[in-house]
Amino acid sequence: MSGIYQVSWSDRVCKGCACIFLLTFCVKLDAQQAAPWPEGAAPASAVAQQATGGVAEQGETTFTWRDHPTLDIGDHLQLDFRARIQADVRRSGFVTADDDLDGVDIARRRVGVAGTIDRVATFEVERELDGNNPWRDVYLNYQQFPVQVQGGRFKLPLSLDENTSATNLDFIYRSRAATQLAPGRDVGVMAHGRHGLVRYDFGIFRGDGDNSRANTTTHVTGMTTRAGRVVIDPFRRSKSAWRDLQVGVAFTTSTVPEGFGDIRGRSALGESFFTPTILVNGARRRIALEQRWRPGPFSVKAEYIRLTNERLGQGMDNGDLPPLESAGWYVSGTWILTGEQKSRGADNPKRPLFQGGYGAIEVGGRIEKLSFWSDGIGQISTSPRAEVILRQSDRAATFGVNWFPNRWTKLQFNLVQEQLLIPSRDMAAQTLQFWSRVLRVQFAL
Amino acid sequence: MNSHGEDTATEKTEMRDALRALRVRRSVVHIFVAILLGLLPQAAVAQTPDDLFDPTTLHDIRIRLNARDLQSLHDRYLENAFYPGEFEWRGASVGNVAVRSRGTGSRNGIKLGLEVEFDRFIGGQRFLGLRGIVLDNLWQDPALLRESVTMALFARLGQPAPRESYARLFINDEYQGLYAIVETIDDQFLSRSFGDPAGYVLEYHWLSEFYGSYPGSRLSAYTPMFEPRTHELESPTTVYSPIERLFYEANRNTDSTWREGVDRYLDVQQFLMHVAIEEFVSELDGITGYAGMNNFYLYRPADNTRQQLIPWDRDNAFQDVQSSVFLRIDDNEILRRLLGYPDLRELYLQMLEACAAAAAGDRWLEREVAWRAALITPAAHADTNKWYSNDDVDRGIALLQSFARDRPAIVLNQIREAR
Numbered sequence: 001m002s003g004i005y006q007v008s009w010s011d012r013v014c015k016g017c018a019c020i021f022l023l024t025f026c027v028k029l030d031a032q033q034a035a036p037w038p039e040g041a042a043p044a045s046a047v048a049q050q051a052t053g054g055v056a057e058q059g060e061t062t063f064t065w066r067d068h069p070t071l072d073i074g075d076h077l078q079l080d081f082r083a084r085i086q087a088d089v090r091r092s093g094f095v096t097a098d099d100d101l102d103g104v105d106i107a108r109r110r111v112g113v114a115g116t117i118d119r120v121a122t123f124e125v126e127r128e129l130d131g132n133n134p135w136r137d138v139y140l141n142y143q144q145f146p147v148q149v150q151g152g153r154f155k156l157p158l159s160l161d162e163n164t165s166a167t168n169l170d171f172i173y174r175s176r177a178a179t180q181l182a183p184g185r186d187v188g189v190m191a192h193g194r195h196g197l198v199r200y201d202f203g204i205f206r207g208d209g210d211n212s213r214a215n216t217t218t219h220v221t222g223m224t225t226r227a228g229r230v231v232i233d234p235f236r237r238s239k240s241a242w243r244d245l246q247v248g249v250a251f252t253t254s255t256v257p258e259g260f261g262d263i264r265g266r267s268a269l270g271e272s273f274f275t276p277t278i279l280v281n282g283a284r285r286r287i288a289l290e291q292r293w294r295p296g297p298f299s300v301k302a303e304y305i306r307l308t309n310e311r312l313g314q315g316m317d318n319g320d321l322p323p324l325e326s327a328g329w330y331v332s333g334t335w336i337l338t339g340e341q342k343s344r345g346a347d348n349p350k351r352p353l354f355q356g357g358y359g360a361i362e363v364g365g366r367i368e369k370l371s372f373w374s375d376g377i378g379q380i381s382t383s384p385r386a387e388v389i390l391r392q393s394d395r396a397a398t399f400g401v402n403w404f405p406n407r408w409t410k411l412q413f414n415l416v417q418e419q420l421l422i423p424s425r426d427m428a429a430q431t432l433q434f435w436s437r438v439l440r441v442q443f444a445l
Numbered sequence: 446m447n448s449h450g451e452d453t454a455t456e457k458t459e460m461r462d463a464l465r466a467l468r469v470r471r472s473v474v475h476i477f478v479a480i481l482l483g484l485l486p487q488a489a490v491a492q493t494p495d496d497l498f499d500p501t502t503l504h505d506i507r508i509r510l511n512a513r514d515l516q517s518l519h520d521r522y523l524e525n526a527f528y529p530g531e532f533e534w535r536g537a538s539v540g541n542v543a544v545r546s547r548g549t550g551s552r553n554g555i556k557l558g559l560e561v562e563f564d565r566f567i568g569g570q571r572f573l574g575l576r577g578i579v580l581d582n583l584w585q586d587p588a589l590l591r592e593s594v595t596m597a598l599f600a601r602l603g604q605p606a607p608r609e610s611y612a613r614l615f616i617n618d619e620y621q622g623l624y625a626i627v628e629t630i631d632d633q634f635l636s637r638s639f640g641d642p643a644g645y646v647l648e649y650h651w652l653s654e655f656y657g658s659y660p661g662s663r664l665s666a667y668t669p670m671f672e673p674r675t676h677e678l679e680s681p682t683t684v685y686s687p688i689e690r691l692f693y694e695a696n697r698n699t700d701s702t703w704r705e706g707v708d709r710y711l712d713v714q715q716f717l718m719h720v721a722i723e724e725f726v727s728e729l730d731g732i733t734g735y736a737g738m739n740n741f742y743l744y745r746p747a748d749n750t751r752q753q754l755i756p757w758d759r760d761n762a763f764q765d766v767q768s769s770v771f772l773r774i775d776d777n778e779i780l781r782r783l784l785g786y787p788d789l790r791e792l793y794l795q796m797l798e799a800c801a802a803a804a805a806g807d808r809w810l811e812r813e814v815a816w817r818a819a820l821i822t823p824a825a826h827a828d829t830n831k832w833y834s835n836d837d838v839d840r841g842i843a844l845l846q847s848f849a850r851d852r853p854a855i856v857l858n859q860i861r862e863a864r
Contacts, residue, residue, distance in 0.1 A: 316511050316531065381541040383529035383566035385511060424568065 067407065068445050079115040082126070084108055084167055084444040092269045093434035094418075107440070108166060110136065120144045124154075133210065136185065147193045156183040156209050157190065157201035157229035158250040160290040160303055161330070167444045168347065170299070170334050170362075171400045172414045173268050176370035177328025180265060181286065181305045183209025183252055186225065197236050202228040208254045208284065212262045219262045219276055222254030222284045231290075241295040244343050252286040260384065261309055263326055265372055267394050268416045269436050274372045274392045278324055279384045282310025294343040297336035304329040311374075314385055321387055322376040330368030332398075337361045346404055353405035360404040369395045382423065390429060393421045410442040492535060494573050498608035498628060500593060503820050506580070506612045506626070507533040508544060508561070515616060522546040522554040527565055532572065541566045549651070551584035551760065556622050556830035558582040559614075560629075576633060580614060581625040586760040587833040588841030589825050593625055594813050594849075595726050595759035601803050604718060605638040605744070605755050611817075613824050622828035623821055630742045630755055632675050638755075643747040645684065646755070647671040654737035657778035659696035664689060671743060687750040688743065695779045704786065712751045713783060714792070719754040720780060721796035725804070725856055727768035727848075729761035733777055766848045770797050770859050794860050801860075805853035814849045818842045 064070045071079040086107040112126030122143060126136040139152030155163050159182035161174050173179065183205075190203025207213070208222025231248035258281040265274030288305040305328050311321035336346045338360045351357020371393035378387035396418045403411045416436045424430040497504070510518070514528040527543035543565035548558035562577040564570045583589040592609065599606035607628040614621040628634060636642035650670055660666040664685040673684050687710055694706035707713065719741075723731040730739050732754070742755040775781045784790045804810035822842070826835045833841070 316509065316529065318511065318513075379541055379567065381529070381566040382568075383541050383543070385529045386541070386566070 076118050077115060079113050082110075082112045082114065082445055084110045084442065086166070086440055086442045088172070088438055088440045090269060090436065090438040092271065092436040094267065094269070094271045094432070094436070112136070146195075147191050149189065149191055150203075151189040153185055153187045154190075155185050156188070156205055156225065156227045156252060157192070157203065158182050158227055158252055158286060158288050159305060160248070160292055160301065162211070167410075167442065168345065170301075170332060170364050170402070171366055171398050172412050172438050172440045175303065175328070175330040175332075175366065175368050176266075176268070176394055176396060177303060177305045177330055177368065179211065180263065180370055181307045181326055181328050182211060182288075183222075183225065183227070183286070184211030185209060188225075188227075190227075197233050199231045199233070200229065202226075208252070208256075212264065218260055220257050220259030220280070221262045222252075222256050225252050225254035227252040242293070244295065245293040246291070248290045250286075250288040250290070252284075254284050256280050256282065256284045256309060258313070261324060263307060263309065263324070263372075265326075265370060265392060265394060267418050267420065267436075268396055268398070269438070271420075273394060273420045273422050277382070277384055278311075278374075278386065278389065279314045280309045280311050280324055281314055282312040282323075284309045294341075297339055297342055299334045299342045300332070302329070302331045315387070316385055321385065322374050324372070324374050324389065326370070326372050328368065328370040330366055332364060332366035332368075334362055334364035337363060346402065347410060348407055349404050352407070359406060360402075362402040362404075364398075364400045364402070366398040366400075367396070368398075369393060380423075390423045391421065392423065395419045395421070408444055410440075410444070412438075412440040412442070414438045414440075492537060492573055494575055494608075494628075497534065497573055497575075497578075497626060498610045500597070500608075500610045500817070501820070502610065503824060504534060504610060504612040504626065505615065506624070507615045507618070508542075508559075509533075509617055510544065512617065518544070518546055518557060519554045522552060522557060527562070529566060530561075532561060532563070534572075537572075539563060539570065539572045541570070542572075547579065548582070548584070551582055551758075553582075553584060553832075556582045556584060556828075556832070558584065559624075574633070575629075576631055577629045579625075579627040579629055580612070581609075581627050581758075581760075583623060583625055583760065584832050586841070587837040588763075588818075588845045589623055589625075589821060589831070589838065590814060590817050590842065590845055591762045592627075592759040593817060594810070594845070595722075595728070595762040596756065597813055598726065598800070598804065598810070599722055599756055601809070602718065602722060602799060604715070604722065605634075605753070607634065607755075607757070611821050611824070620827065622830040623824045630674055630757070634755075635675065635744065639744065639746070641746050643675075645676050645743075645745040645747070646674045647684070647688070647743045648674055648757075649738065649741050649743065651736070651739045656737050656776050657692065657695060657780075659692045660689075662689065662693070674742070687745055687752065690750070691752060695782070703782065707779065707783070708751075710750050710752060711779070712753045713789070715753045716779075717783065717789065717793050718796050719756065720774075721770075721793055722800055723756075723762075724768075724770045724772060724774075725797060725800035725852070726759070726762040727764040727766070727772075727852075728759065729764045730758075731756070733773040733780065735773070738777070763845055763848045766851050766855060770856055771863070794863060797856055797860055801853035801856045804849065808850075810849035810853070811846060814842070814845045818846075 061074065062072045064072070069081040088105045088107050090103070090105060109129040110126060111129065112124060114122070114124040116122050120143060121140055123140045124137045128134040128136065135153060137154050139150055139154045141148055141150040157163065159178045161178035162182035162184065186205040186207045186209045188203050188205030190201055192201040205225045205227060208225045213221050229248060229250035231246050233246045235242040235245055259279065261276050261278055261280035264272065264276050266272050284307065286305060286307045288303065290303045292301045293299065307326040309324045311323055314321045334342065336342055338349065340346050340350055340360050346360045346362045349357065349360035353359045371391055372389065373391035374386070374389035376387040380388045380390045396416055398414055398416045400412060400414045414437065418434055418436065420432040421429055422432065509531040510528055518528060525545050527545045530542050530544045531538055531540045532542045543562040545560050546552060546557055547560040551558050559580040560577065561580060563572045564576050581592065586592065596606045596609050607630060609628070610626045612624050612626050614624045630646055630648065632642045635644045635646060648671070650672060652669060664681045667685045667688050668681065671685070671688060676684055691707070691710035694710055697703055697706060720732050723733065729735055732738050732741065740756065740758045742757055743752050744755055745752045774784060784793060825831070825838050
């Protein structure tokens with residue numbers, strides 16, 4: 001597991017101290033912002049001074065700090081500086097030789113800058129502070145016309161969960177379907193916009209995204225990929241609780257050259273249960289359905305993603321084999337116990353810690369399943385040219401509690417119960433059931 | 446009378462008709478049975494591993510691979526990647542077997558050395574009850590006989606050794622050459638040879654010249670040298686501690702308890718017999734190999750720590766008919782000290798005498814070479830993928846025959862001189 005390492009207790013203590021320091025630092029900032037006026041009673045001049053650290057005048061370079069440190073260079077350029085650190089403590093009940101599954105993991109150390117140029121274009125540059133592939137979003141979005149055009153490296157428009165920022169996830173880990181089947185980021189160009197109740201994204205990308213891409217030369221991935229997504233907010237203009245409901249459909253198509261496919265199955269904590277040792281060749285297609293509804297402090301989300309990869313000419317006699325099929329779905333629900341509106345984000349608590357409250361508390365649950373198989377007539381085997389691939393799946397239930405002490409800090413605890421269906425030595429299906437628990441501390445500017 | 450005569454004639458006619466009908470029915474039944482027998486696959490005739498490893502028969506083995514996989518096997522013969530295939534012998538076939546390139550010095554892209562695993566892609570799948578076999582390409586042996594004759598001598602002297610037979614190998618209906626079918630060393634081998642399927646067996650991998658010195662107390666020093674073929678998932682402490690102890694005891698400086706300590710972790714008698722056979726057949730690359738110890742498996746019973754050797758890969762036997770029976774003995778730390786004990790030295794000489802007797806008795810070794818040569822020579826000559834020419838094959842067989850004839854007397858002479 002890259003990026004994961006075992007640490008001694010002294011290291012853990014140091015990291016704990018660092019987290020507490022950061023927590024205290026942002027709590028202090030939060031407190032400074034709030035005091036000494038009651039909510040909504042501060043004079044405008046005081047707010048401006050507090051936010052900018054000085055008096056802002058038109059055309060000048062100013063530095064402000066609201067949600068993020070922001071630099072305004074005249075009227076032409078605005079830069080929002082962002083940083084995020086996430087540390088996980090995790091314990092898996094999965095019996096494996098990989099000791100790295102347990103322990104402390106610095107999941108993300110990411111910095112970035114987002115901004116606006118002359119009010120006609122926005123951009124974002126974000127990278128990890130370490131790792132082999134550190135660049136995340138690097139794109140420019142031209143928004144002068146109703147149809148906006150975005151180019152660079154960013155996430156392909158498939159899967160609601162995958163396209164939710166890691167800072168704002170309801171659970172510590174994305175759903176299995178989003179993590180393993182959604183494409184993730186790639187370099188491309190995309191047209192997007194809104195027309196009435198309909199939002200749309202259509203793009204063309206250099207590859208099939210980096211989610212599934214194996215770091216080996218022996219595996220193959222999708223080449224030029226076309227992707228599209230249409231989302232409808234049918235009650236957008238209504239005042240009812242249904243106003244926030246959205247449903248969408250998305251697709252990708254690409255061609256995968258002959259070789260070992262790169263789609264794999266991993267459990268929530270990264271245990272591999274389906275390895276890419278199947279030869280594929282031909283079209284790779286994804287189709288996804290999504291739904292989200294956030295009435296008041298509640299939210300309900302659901303997605304279904306199906307990925308089909310052809311295996312043309314991969315039979316022993318060069319005949320075609322039935323395609324390799326993968327499918328995943330999840331249904332999740334959350335409830336902010338402290339009453340914040342979910343659509344506005346629980347990460348902005350009404351009553352932060354040390355300011356008359358204890359922040360925002362949210363509970364949630366998710367059930368999901370991820371499966372791989374190939375239907376055909378013949379012997380079930382694990383051969384790269386197997387006609388019939390026994391269905392292998394991960395069924396998981398996640399229970400989570402999120403605590404947002406203030407705007408910048410988030411503590412999450414997830415309890416995950418998983419049930420792996422994998423082939424036994426004699427090719428019968430066997431079930432492995434285990435629990436995992438993860439605690440995440442996140443600090444985000 | 447007439448009526449009686451007519452009746453008799455009628456009866457005869459009816460009887461003839463009945464007999465004819467019976468014959469027709471029998472013929473139909475015979476034809477039906479014959480068709481049935483013809484249709485029945487030969488697999489229906491019970492075959493056993495003994496039939497597959499019957500050395501008196503030249504077998505035909507057919508493997509079917511995807512054409513691109515076969516090309517990849519040739520191109521990437523240094524990799525251990527498994528390719529799916531279909532395996533057929535005597536009409537019995539099994540699908541989804543795993544085929545990979547194998548070998549160290551014999552590994553090449555022209556005449557592939559192959560390992561066939563029946564249960565890699567379908568857990569629990571067996572062929573004649575076997576989990577897998579090795580198809581030895583006989584690349585380094587011009588006579589193509591050295592290994593099978595040596596293994597036969599090990600077996601004749603009551604030592605555990607893999608069974609071997611010869612086969613013409615066809616891949617996608619194309620003749621690949623003459624191969625040896627070699628029994629793999631696994632739990633089934635342990636069951637057959639020792640009655641101990643639960644025993645531990647580890648394959649020795651040559652990494653550098655190793656003469657039995659102490660690699661150290663860290664078990665990680667032993668894991669690359671010894672690969673477990675059973676108990677693969679067991680803790681390294683259980684698997685490797687007795688090996689570490691063996692080399693620790695063998696390299697202790699104390700004389701008083703040295704033998705006792707080594708005897709606890711090594712079946713000394715079996716070890717000396719193994720070495721005696723190797724020295725008798727003038728093995729170049731065995732325990733007293735030219736580059737240190739090589740080509741053996743280590744077996745340990747499930748219920749004690751005394752380890753035994755199992756021979757592997759004897760393509761380099763029969764090197765020099767005049768070779769000393771003490772060749773490179775002193776290079777090996779364990780052997781040097783073992784043969785320092787007069788009783789063990791005498792035991793070693795007696796074992797060599799047993800080798801000579803087994804080889805010379807009824808001219809057994811000569812006859813082994815002769816009938817095996819007769820069995821394989823046409824297929825060996827037709828093998829255009831082999832490294833050596835047909836003249837080399839004939840010369841190699843002739844050299845083996847003279848070795849088989851002369852070696853017992855030479856060894857007995859050396860034993861006399863040693864005493």
